Amino acid sequence: MPRALAHTIVVAVLIGLLLLAFRSSGYEFRWEGVWESREMFLRGWLVTIGMSLAALVLSALVGLLAAMGLASRYRLVEALARVYVELVRGTPLLVQLLVGFYVVANAVGLENRYVVGVLVLALFSGAYMAEIFRAGLASIPAGQRDAARAIGLTPWQALRLVILPQAVRLVLPPVAGQLVSLVKDSSLLSVIAVSEFTLAAQQVNSLTYSTLECYLPLAAGYLLLTLPLSALARHLERRFAWEAGS
């Protein structure tokens, strides 16, 4: 059976079951109120995309720095990177957002909640990126560094011409996966009142009292972003798989 057909069958069955469940719950759909607020949804959706992308770029930088810190010869630098990674990965994003916004941002006088949101998201995601990059760099065989040194490359040339081009191929698939998580995690920005996609749905819900009519499109809106990203991650993984072997 072709893969596309298999996917279609599974999705159709799921939707069928979902419809049956709605029917037996006796829930009456009223889409008018939600349809009238479609612009709010769209604006929230775009904010989610924008903030996720901004956070991704920033978190790639943070992650690269932290990965280099984790591999550093200097104990203090290594310790700083390690503490950052473990602290962020060991606590909920919700707590980081609340502390980041109400405590840290407040203390330094940062008021723009969009900026704070992107910064906290980037620091959160950067800790995961750091591990992705660290693993990517560590999986380049020692023989590659040897060969780079043997032909007389400088350390910087070795990094640029030999190590990074190989590491990038290794880390691209997990980075695409990280973007999927980032898009979903950004829904928590609603707790610091950033009008992203999830907050838009909550607000429309409180106006129209039509819960499912708000949250079903919300789920669909996230899937619209995450499904292509997941597909991209899988595609990258297949594409780079054959290139292994020196």
Add this chain to the structure above:
Amino acid sequence: MNLVVEGLVQRFGDATVLDGLDLRTGDIRALVLVGPSGGGKTTLLRILAGLDLPVAGSVAFDGVALPREETGLRAYRRRVGTVFQSWNLFPHLSALENLLLPLVHVHGLSRAAALARVRGPLERFRLAAEAGKRPAQLSGGQKQRIAILRALVVDPQRLFLDEPTSALDPEMTAEVLEMIGELSREGTRFVLVTHEMAFARRVADEVAFVAEGKVLAHGPATTMFDACPVPRVRDFFSRILP
């Protein structure tokens, strides 16, 4: 080339791998290092090739001591070539780009000049048809021959080869040895670690037997293989020579 090694010591953690190794060759073209596995051949060759710094001791080729700091060593590595047991080609680049990289980025040739430089050698060693392929698409023998070319196209003073055929099956071993033999006949100077004793006998001007971090015996190939006065070495050869 004339090689003088004095009191070479190398340690990894608590393990002393080279234990005051001495070696003094005549003015020769090819030096072959043999000996039991774990005896320190790779460790010695890496120091000779300027890849590692020893804990103590000195190395001099033709009366010139090897630099003792990284910048000087890098300049030294640019003047010699190194070939590894597992070739270590760059997997993200085609065979051709593997050859061009040192020429363009280390030796400052233009791309056109670098291309002109590698064309002849590629054809000569029947590798022109593989030039566009990635390492993963090449046979082991082809990979190792490309690796030898990568070391050779920069016109090095000498080559260092560490068991270049140990990871290959007999047929590919033959094709790689043939290439090294040809280079040897043309006067390429090299230090070779190998277990191919028949080949060693053919190309070596001198053979050094490395074990337990020392050179236990060294001399002309015929003396070493047929009439070595050191029992430990005679014992080794009697077990592996037909």
